[in-house]
Amino acid sequence: xxxxxxxxxxxxxxxxxxxxxxxxxxxxxxxxxxxxxxxxxxxxxxxxxxxxxxxxxxxxxxxxxxxxxxxxxxxxxxxxxxxxxxxxxxxxxxxxxxxxxxxxxxxxxxxxxxxxxxxxxxxxxxxxxxxxxxxxxxxxxxxxxxxxxxxxxxxxxxxxxxxxxxxxxxxxxxxxxxxxxxxxxxxxxxxxxxxxxxxxxxxxxxxxxxxxxxxxxxxxxxxxxxxxxxxxxxxxxxxxxxxxxxxxxxxxxxxxxxxxxxxxxxxxxxxxxxxxxxxxxxxxxxxxxxxxxxxxxxxxxxxxxxxxxxxxxxxxxxxxxxxxxxxxxxxxxxxxxxxxxxxxxxxxxxxxxxxxxxxx
Numbered sequence: 001x002x003x004x005x006x007x008x009x010x011x012x013x014x015x016x017x018x019x020x021x022x023x024x025x026x027x028x029x030x031x032x033x034x035x036x037x038x039x040x041x042x043x044x045x046x047x048x049x050x051x052x053x054x055x056x057x058x059x060x061x062x063x064x065x066x067x068x069x070x071x072x073x074x075x076x077x078x079x080x081x082x083x084x085x086x087x088x089x090x091x092x093x094x095x096x097x098x099x100x101x102x103x104x105x106x107x108x109x110x111x112x113x114x115x116x117x118x119x120x121x122x123x124x125x126x127x128x129x130x131x132x133x134x135x136x137x138x139x140x141x142x143x144x145x146x147x148x149x150x151x152x153x154x155x156x157x158x159x160x161x162x163x164x165x166x167x168x169x170x171x172x173x174x175x176x177x178x179x180x181x182x183x184x185x186x187x188x189x190x191x192x193x194x195x196x197x198x199x200x201x202x203x204x205x206x207x208x209x210x211x212x213x214x215x216x217x218x219x220x221x222x223x224x225x226x227x228x229x230x231x232x233x234x235x236x237x238x239x240x241x242x243x244x245x246x247x248x249x250x251x252x253x254x255x256x257x258x259x260x261x262x263x264x265x266x267x268x269x270x271x272x273x274x275x276x277x278x279x280x281x282x283x284x285x286x287x288x289x290x291x292x293x294x295x296x297x298x299x300x301x302x303x304x305x306x307x308x309x310x311x312x313x314x315x316x317x318x319x320x321x322x323x324x325x326x327x328x329x330x331x332x333x334x335x336x337x338x339x340x341x342x343x344x345x346x347x348x349x350x351x352x353x354x355x356x357x358x359x360x
């Protein structure tokens with residue numbers, strides 16, 4: 001009898017899927033429960049399916065070119081009572097799997113794990129991936145959400161929610177997490193998994209900024225239209241995965257993104273530093289002013305997050321999940337209001353300052 005089903009969506013993943021499947025075998029062997037591996041081969045044109053079969057995986061061929069639909073095909077084909085969704089470029093470990101099984105045995109309907117990046121050669125990308133990993137690791141655990149590289153749920157919860165929402169081409173894992181939270185406890189385990197840093201290598205800072213801006217001002221269109229995320233999430237050209245953009249524009253935009261990321265991660269520190277210690281005339285005071293401008297504008301993304309969480313708040317069946325979502329909604333609303341007030345103050349000040357600047 002199959003107890004655990006590992007579901008791996010894959011498109012042209014011949015370079016990494018062997019390592020992923022071996023890690024699954026090693027983890028499942030340590031846990032010691034009957035399992036199966038299902039590789040959902042989504043229109044691959046390389047040796048993905050062949051490598052999967054060599055690693056004793058069941059291959060389910062599909063032609064969706066959409067991650068939500070691909071994961072759902074694997075979930076429907078699964079025979080296990082415990083479903084683990086593992087991205088094809090993600091390496092799991094026995095401790096993460098064992099922790100997830102323990103939580104499901106105690107009544108959790110699903111959850112995930114923090115994600116760290118591996119395979120980073122460039123010092124710049126290594127620093128960027130480290131900062132993102134730290135932020136994601138702590139953030140996912142505190143807010144009770146997780147990325148799609150590693151998610152788990154019971155078979156019953158998967159079918160009760162209808163699986164991943166196929167209207168979404170991006171952020172479908174967040175929507176699925178909200179759906180699972182309606183069914184019961186959603187637990188993010190502490191032990192992280194490792195995933196490829198190829199997105200950090202191939203994307204430029206300009207692409208990241210453009211995507212975030214679209215997500216803030218047109219969230220529904222950005223997440224539900226393939227064209228909006230085509231170059232970020234659905235690029236089939238795996239030959240470029242190891243290539244770091246070398247143009248001057250890419251280097252400058254990446255440096256700006258790194259600076260912004262550092263400011264975002266260190267933003268809460270400024271609440272504990274009196275302004276008297278950072279006078280405007282000092283370099284630290286000027287940095288604090290610039291950081292405040294960036295933090296205020298970046299904080300506008302909390303508006304769509306607060307709305308999404310609020311809409312789902314009253315659909316909870318489990319009181320613990322209701323409390324967690326209510327706290328998250330309150331935090332997002334607070335940050336959104338604070339950021340909006342800051343943006344208004346900044347632009348109001350610029351409106352009155354600029355005429356004096358140009359008039360001498």
